[in-house]
Amino acid sequence: MNFIIWIVIGGIIGWLASMVMKTDAQQGIFLNMVVGIVGALLGGWLLAPMFGSGTINADDFSALSLLVSFLGAVILLGIVNLIFRGRLR
Template identity: 50%
Template sequence: MLGIGIVAWIIIGGLAGWIASKIKGTDAQQGLLLNIVVGVIGGLLGGWALSLFGVDVESAGWFFSFLTCLVGAVILLSIVQAFTRKK
């Protein structure tokens, strides 16, 4: 994912963060900026996880980068929800 520009990071990250927040039910708590942050950090998390399995994310294209961000963002939101749940 490092092969695409910063504008692409923002667009793909924002879209992936927004869809992930819809999937996890946190959309009402997040704004545009937090969706972008979640998507970009999710992309880094997903890219790191896939690199452990030897998957080359950088040369896979926009769609694979989006899927990587989406899966990473869902994982990130799941982790955050696990730590912030009231007992």
């Protein structure tokens, strides 16, 4: 059951991050899930030590862990935009 919740929350986080970075029209549901989950990994690696929290990947579903996962997804989309488009958007 945790896996399903992890996929759903990752999809929502990826979708919100794609709306913030204005890449929502280019992505589907599957890519939003991937962005949310990989962004949570990136956020856990970069941001979680600074905030002192976990991420959705560490089964920590607090408001701070959702924020760290969301920021990680936004950073991931920014890196992808820089690589493929040469600008942040």
